[in-house]
Each structure stands twice: as C-alpha cells, then as structure tokens.
Amino acid sequence: MTGMRYATTQCSLGWVLLAAREDGVCAILLGDAPEELTKDLQKRFPRETPWEDGVGLRAWLAQVVEAIERPGTALTLPWAERGTRFQQRVWRELKAVPAGSTTSYRELAARVGNPKAVRAVARACAANPLAVAVPCHRVLRVDGELAGYRWGLDRKRALLEREALAWA
Structure with missing residues (x-):
C-alpha cells in the first residue's frame, strides 16, 4: 500500500506520531492522545488518506523517541519536508541551533535575511510539522521567556530542560 502511513507510541512527553510518505518522514507530532494526533495529521495533510503502519515505522518511531x-x-x-521557501529557510536555520542553545524569534528573522519578519518566523515555527527534528522548541521571546509552542509550553520547557542537562 502506498501513500502516507503513520505510527504512534507513548513517550515521557505524552504521545508521539510519526508519518511518512515514499520520499521520507513528513510529520512528527506530539500530543496527549493518539486520536488527537491523527486529527492533527489529517488537518495538516487534508489531501492524504493516512493508514496506520506500526510495524513498518517501528524503527523510525523508536529513533524519534530516543531523540x-x-x-x-x-x-x-x-526527510520529506514541505513548506514555502520562507518556511524552509526558517526550518533550515532552526536545525543550525545546537542542542542546549536557544535563539529568539528576532535573531532567527535576522538569520533568514529579514529582521522585520519576526511574526512570519513565529508562524513558520508554528507550521513546523517535524517536532524535535526541526527544533522550534529552541526559539524564545527576545526577553528569554518561553512563548508559543505548537505542542504546548510544558513540552517546550521539558525539551529545553533535558537539553540543558545533557549539554551542561
């Protein structure tokens, strides 16, 4: 069977869903329940009819949980990332932020060549379909406070705390 397939499992942050097409992983989503995640997947990819493939995606999902x-x-x-050119630039810059480090939306806007595009950068972070792989949890407000995370501020805080301990 071809098309988009997905698998879910639990981790310490709740549930994680990994979805893939023939060309690679297109979504890593975090949430409180598998049903919530499959609804999110369908909302993000309305033209797809995803089917569950827990066996075929087991190794990839285990790798995400390990991360x-x-x-x-x-x-x-x-990876099968899809987004606008601007989103792609933002996501590429996010991947360059090392684990244990953070950046601000303003700094990220400057790094993508448009220092006034702070809100557009925030929207690109919110549109990121690859939790952890594209580390939008490493973006903070300019004052260093946590702000906006598609999968909840508690998860953002937990990811940042783990990275801080791992890289201390």
Whole structure:
C-alpha cells in the first residue's frame, strides 16, 4: 500500500506520531492522545488518506523517541519536508541551533535575511510539522521567556530542560 502511513507510541512527553510518505518522514507530532494526533495529521495533510503502519515505522518511531528522551541523539531519517521557501529557510536555520542553545524569534528573522519578519518566523515555527527534528522548541521571546509552542509550553520547557542537562 502506498501513500502516507503513520505510527504512534507513548513517550515521557505524552504521545508521539510519526508519518511518512515514499520520499521520507513528513510529520512528527506530539500530543496527549493518539486520536488527537491523527486529527492533527489529517488537518495538516487534508489531501492524504493516512493508514496506520506500526510495524513498518517501528524503527523510525523508536529513533524519534530516543531523540526526545536523550537529547543530542542524531535523527538519521529520510526527510520529506514541505513548506514555502520562507518556511524552509526558517526550518533550515532552526536545525543550525545546537542542542542546549536557544535563539529568539528576532535573531532567527535576522538569520533568514529579514529582521522585520519576526511574526512570519513565529508562524513558520508554528507550521513546523517535524517536532524535535526541526527544533522550534529552541526559539524564545527576545526577553528569554518561553512563548508559543505548537505542542504546548510544558513540552517546550521539558525539551529545553533535558537539553540543558545533557549539554551542561
């Protein structure tokens, strides 16, 4: 069977869903329940009819859980990121922010070549379909406070705390 397939499992942050197409992983979502995540997946990819493939995606999903539980674990998955050119630039810059470090929305806007595009950068972070792999949890307000995280501020805080401990 072709098309988009997905698998879910629990981790210390709740539930995680990994979805993939033939060309690679297109979504890593975090949430409180599998049903919530499959609804989010369908909302993000309305033209797809995803089917569950817990066996076929088991190894990739385990790799994502390992990266969540042990920051710094490299994700060596094939990626199928899709977004606007601007989103792609923002996500590329996010991947350059090292584990244990943070940046601000303002700094990120400057790094993508448009220092006034702070809100557009925030929207690109919110549109990120690859939790942990594209580390939008490393973006803070300019005053250093936590702000906006598609999967909840508690998860953002937990990810940042784990990274701080791992890289201390």
